Amino acid sequence: MRFMSRSLTRLLNFIRRHRGNDRLAEEVLCHITALAEENVRAGMLPQEAYRQAKLKFGAWEPIREDFRAEESVPLFEDLLEEIRYSFRGLRRSPVFTLVAVVTLTLGIGVNIAVFGVANAVLLHPLEVSDPGNLYELRLKPWTSFKLATTSYPAFEDLQRRNTTFSGMLAFAGYIQARLTAGNVVRRVNGHAVTGNYFDLLGVKPELGRFFHPDDEHGLNSAPYVVLSNELWQSAFNRDPAVVGTTVRLDNDTFTILGVAPARFHGTEQFVWPDYWIPIVNWVGSYLQIRTNQLVTVLGRLRPGVTPQQAAENLSAITAQLAKEYPKTDAGVPVRLVRPGLYADDGEVIRGFLYSVTGLALLVFVAGCANLASLFAARAVDRGRELALRIALGASRWRLARQLIIEALILSLPGGAAALAIAYALLAALNRWQSPYGHLAVSVDARVYVAALLLTFVSALLFGIIPVRQVWRSHPLHAMKSGPGGTPLRKPALRDVLLATQITVCMLLLLASLAAVRSMARVLKLPLGFHPQGAMLAEMDLSLVEPNHDLSLDRKKAMIQALTNIPGVTAVGTVNRVPFTGGLRGVPIFRPGTAEFTVENSVLAPYVFVMSPGYLEAAGTRLVYGRDLAWSDTAEKPRVAVVNETFARQMWGEAPAIGQRFIIRERLTEIVGVVEDGKYHNLQEPSQPVAYLSLSQNERGSIIFVVRSHRAPNEIAVALDHTLIGMEPDAQIKVQRWDDVVGGVNALFPVRAATIALGVMGLLAALLAVTGIFGMAAYNVSRRMKELGIRVALGAHTRHVMSAAVGRPILLLGIGSLFGALLGMLGSRLLGQIVYQANPRDPAVLGAAILLMAFLGAIASAIPATRALTVDPSKLLRQE
């Protein structure tokens, strides 16, 4: 208690900068006077009395020291002194300070931003109870952007027969519907889920209640809907009275049961449903068809069961189901993954984020190496000052503390600026509507801790280097030689630092160039269609009437009307354009197959339904045969156009024209073969594709593809005008095909990677320049005198140059070599981040080497000129 109160007072004194010196002086004076008066009374002469009094009082200095030490906290006082001193020192070299702070800001900022994203995506578990025990069922073959794996009857079988899960739920995701509530009409997107969904996930409603298994009694028995917090907010203005009221989803009426909490967004991190309905009230009896793979299955493992065991258990069940239902169930083995990140794509996303985090750390390391060499150089320059302080009695520990404080003074504002920049970046990312869906990046405590940690680690990393030098320095040597006097030792620590920095920069440069090149290559990749110069027009009739469809004649008339627009060269329709997801292999059979079971199928191509003219409008090249024609009516034999992969996989080198196959239980004849393309994503291997005729499959939505050479905005207006004229109630969406391709999933990963790596490459280039420049400039300034003498004695330009910037250039070469080697060793890793990125690519390697040489030349140009234009007479007079 006594100690506490005393410490508190002392701390307060320190903070208030309260100093009792004056009080002490007055008291002491008073005391000595009193002593002297006493002596005078004892009969001394006044002068002698005063002298004796002072002697009796004792030495003034140590008492004052003790008093001061007692009064406040000496350690803090010293620290304050050192901080002030450091500020003074840094103010004297503003360029150094600025370069250091900016380097740190960039190095730390990029790390905080990357960590912020990684934190949001990887480290935040789903907002359900015990997320670690939740697994998602996947089929053995790897599929991209596809969540549904299982038919509802198969799910029910799995749920009943498994012995390894304590609970299992299923949902069908992203069901577009038209929500009508009073006068609110809007398009929403939701999940149809099994009754145990909320119970198994352990989510509690914010308002009202959720539905449970006992709310269901067979198909269409539970017309209930649960709203997401966002929908409740945007459509119902957070009105608690909506619970119990009814809304319409498309044509069906649902009663609002409750509202989900704001934190809960289903089991996918990026795609947030607006509502949840019981799956039994979704598509009715369609749900019971075993070939409809409609649902995603999630489950909680029983205690003590490993995911491996559970997967084996489920695989055994699917194999058994395939025996029981040979016509419908394929018995594909099963594996389990963590839910939340687009199922199988989670692996890619995780790998990407880990790699980018790694690269960001490399930027950080390069930045710290840069600062360390700058600091080391500064410490050498300050050798005399430091030596003087040691000679005057400062302990080495105290000097070391001083240097670390200096490092901290630089790193703290750097870290703060970095945090501010990263904060702004993450906020921008939060607002951005990525094609992946919501990216909820919050700057939470973990991000702040990471920022603080990086700041301190950086200060230690680059502050410790000069400390080492101080520890070793001999005051006598340093005093005698003065700045620049110590001979350049062979490979100094600074050389190692610079070489490391260049190595890391080269590695980053390689990575970013490889990414840019792969982006360029992807843009030139044969897509099997040419989006440039083509427009897509989509007609949405669902707000007029759900499931509204146009007759074939109407569709035909529209195509004709669009063809008549001046400047339009080709028009066609297709049921969906590539890269917009939703593709599923449709089994086909050889002619003569009696039973259409999964085993009997020969191929499962993607199927598109197109109108005549689509191929021309899309720019897909016809290799053999003919396009479909309007004359291929429903009464005529079924016809199809297939791609080259389809033809090759079915009939090898034999001509495919005239061959026949069975699709959707219809014998179909091939009339044309078109070039291969990409349909689902860019990474996919060659896929078999069949194009069926719109005139023989008239139902279903259509997208108009219009090619013209007029300016996109002009033609967009014309398209909109024409279509509205024919269907006044429809919502028309016209887009450039380029935008659709660029904006969707297909190119997003490549773009994100290119941007991320591009930024890092830029930072690396910047760091390489500052590193080389710093080293060369420092070299020249240290050897100015020597160079001056050499120039005065008539040294060759070449020799002066090599003396001035030879070493940094050599280090640049060594570092680049190491970087290139490392890059090649790590090319496998890089290939994972960026599609087809290959640092071994001679073009990439060459570009990186050229770039490095160029950067080196820029960075050493100024110091080299300074060395060459040195005026010996002036210089020699100066020192």
Added chain:
Amino acid sequence: MLFTNTTESRGTKNKRDVQQGTLALMVLKTLDVLGPLHGYGIARRIEQISGDLLSVNQGTLYPVLLKLEQERAIASKWAPSQNNRRARFYSLTSRGRRVLGAEKGKWDQTAAIVARFFDVEPGQLA
């Protein structure tokens, strides 16, 4: 050289701590008996009673006074002294009185134990 230096400084520090501890106790007792006093007055009393403890280096009293004040065992304020000069007067606080009581108890105990040890005759330990 370095080592001797350290030990020496540590030794003086210890000695000073002990001395300060005794001094603090004496200050408290003096203020308890005589009421508010200024620094010079305290020094004089202690010198009178203890003999040589404050016959030199009376200045060492002031850090001790500050320490006690920061522990809130004593309080101080400016007031005119007998010869009409401004002096700082120290007085015991209630907390200081408690501290003094506790410290006195400890001292008595220690003194009694030490005294008993010194009283022991060789025959008594058999």
